[in-house]
Amino acid sequence: MNPNHQRHAERAPCLAGFARMQGPALFVFYLLLVLLAGRRTVQAQTGPPSEYQLKAAFLYNFGKFVEWPANAFTNDAAPLVIGLFGGDPFHGDLERLVANQNIRGHPVIVRQISSLSDSKGCHILFVNTPEPIQAAKITNALGNASILTVTENIDHFTESAFMISFVMKDDKVRFEINNEAARSSGLKISGKLLALALKPAK
């Protein structure tokens, strides 16, 4: 028992009780702790996902509905790269989600992008809550590269060159698609995804 626990023991009677436990009592206590720890994980499994866990799943799913030009992949087994620019709001969940996943034979990997010049190898680029000025800069820097640009909560989405924007609606994740921007970058978005998208205002 380290001195820290001693101090707690003096202050809090219930902890003092734990500190005095030994033999079978201690075993039962540890068993309870392990059970509780196990139970917490059950909760994680069945509880609703967080906003960004769900958005991560959408981001990965978008890859299944987009056709990149042939030259976007060096070969049939080359990775499909999802770039994250402006920080990682997914807190690593996107990496965990795409681990061992592949899209049409391309293993999916996630890469943090700190400078736009690094984004050239990306197939999907998620831009974390851009400011409008920054947004323009980003889309200019990407030019007509065949990168599916995704963002969220953006004003004037249709006027931006972003292709997909997440929108929260009644605690559900929805998205808008700017198909013109996608087409001009050589990307073909499937009709199924277009049909599921919120209709961007004219």
Place this chain on the structure above:
Amino acid sequence: MFMGLTALAGETAATTNNTDLAQLANMDISELMQLKVSILGPSQTISEAPAAISVVRQEDIKRSGAQNIPEALRLVPGMDVAQLDASQWAVSARGFNDVFANKLLVMQDGRSIYTPLFSGVFWDVQGTMMEDIDRIEVVRGPGATLWGANAVNGVINIITRSAADTQGLLVSGGGGNQERGFGGVRYGGVVNSNVFFRVYGTYENHDATVLADGSNANNSWQMARGGFRADWNPTDDNLLTFQGDGYAGWINQVFGTFNPLNPPTYTTSVQDDMTADGANALGRWTHTFSDTADFKLQGYYDYTGRDAAIFNEQRHTFDLNFQHEFALGDRNHVIWGLGYRLTSDTEVNNPTVSFNPASKTLNLFSAFAQDEIALVKDRLRLTLGSKFEHNDYTGLEVQPGARLSWTPTEHQTFWASISRAVRTPSRAEESITLMQSRQVAPNFFVPVTISGSGAFESEEEIAYEAGYRTEPFKRLSLDLAAFYNDYTDLRSLQQNPGNPTQFVLGNELRGDTYGVEASATWKVEDWWRVQPAYTLLHTDLRARPDGASPPDNTSVAYVEGSSPQNQFSIRSSMDLPHDVTFDLALRYVDKLPTYQVGSYFELNARLGWQITKNLEVALVGQNLLHDHHAEFGPSYINTQNGNKTEIPRSFYGTITWRF
């Protein structure tokens, strides 16, 4: 050993989290679209609104166990909600609380639900299927620039879900000791891919509250309600909404009626079985020009009726309004609108409460314009606007406001505002006569009359507000608001110098209020959220120095002592294993000297279990800390022989199926 266990627990969590994410990864996109995010999830970006705004969402309402709108409003920091008896609530913000509180504007789906009779809300008849409420938006402080008269100390907007979001069959029901039985059925369907609809019906049976000695206050009541909503998208840029509700309630109440033939009290106590009914229908056309421009055209008809021993009214209201918003250049966002409302009532007079004239039709014309200017894009915004209203009592009222918000970083917003708001005279203030008897010595009562006045003016407020919202850490957000309100021409009771038994309503009070509202959301763990809130309110009223005659001295202390100086609450929401949720809400409310209500703590708890995707059960305990406790007292209308009723500890269970 301890370290080892912690590490083990952590690892297990991480591994299972992976399976969870893998499950998400393997879901079809249309399945993903059905998933709702946890409200305990990371908070969204801080609201940049330059006002003290709070939103109570469906999930919050459900997890609070609230069975009616006033209970749901207890979730809003800064709101003052007190239950007087089984069917009456006093609801206010920033002071001036009363069963007839008159400084809030309350709307449901764009329909005004406060009555022009006394500028307050009959809370007993307000409601809908609780499961179909999407959110309740509350702005504390004046919202007069956009919404108009009565938005003096706050705007409450109850918004129900769209028909598309309430599809399928939902059956819920339950009961307990206070909520004796309640049930609701809603069915949402599709006519074709452009037309969604829902219909619903509910029934509630509420037990009586008790008197201080624990005896039955004989004020149990029942309410039945039904309604529909249809949303039609004929084309992508047009949305037509039709909705309507009807209700009927049977409410027991003990009224003191004025009886000149019954000395010495001149009062006869009547056990009344009153009825309250209503119906409304609303249509709205929304046309979208672009993602920054649209217009709305809305019209509704609303009927309310009430037949009680001391009050009998039928009221018809027609309302038409138009709103247009668009971006002007790069930096301006303009909203403007026009409105017209006609309200017509018929009162049946009785010796206790009478109106002269007994029937009246009132017209209200309004116009507003507001421009939100981005001084520095996404950083500094100035909102300027004004509402112009013309009413039949005081003519033109101008209510301008200026609001500034500064968002130096993504995680914090400062805001400040100055605005003018008025509370226009109500029908009662112009034309009511109340006969009451006042005790002036032991066993000696004097009949008095309280009369409205055609000279009654609008109450006026200049409000200064400031606020700060921040998210200092990923798991913590804070919301602070402070206000100083300066009021003139507040309602007073003027004693007739020639006849001390006659009182006339006047505008001889003035004064100020100041206060602070602070709230926080702390996500302690992924599965545990804690939300403390604190409200400070100070009210300082005085007779107008230039007043023509001295006001009834009681009214200063009366109004000052009817709202709590301090309120504190803390809510805990837990997502436990096996789809069990557990919520606790502790509240402290300071004393109300006006009604001799002492300060109190109360506790509500809810344990919910989502057994399958379609079936949920819950156990709710309300006001758990006392057998019964008082929260408020009767004001202008004598109920329960002037006694307070007390709210008993209560329990109920619910079961909800969704198909």
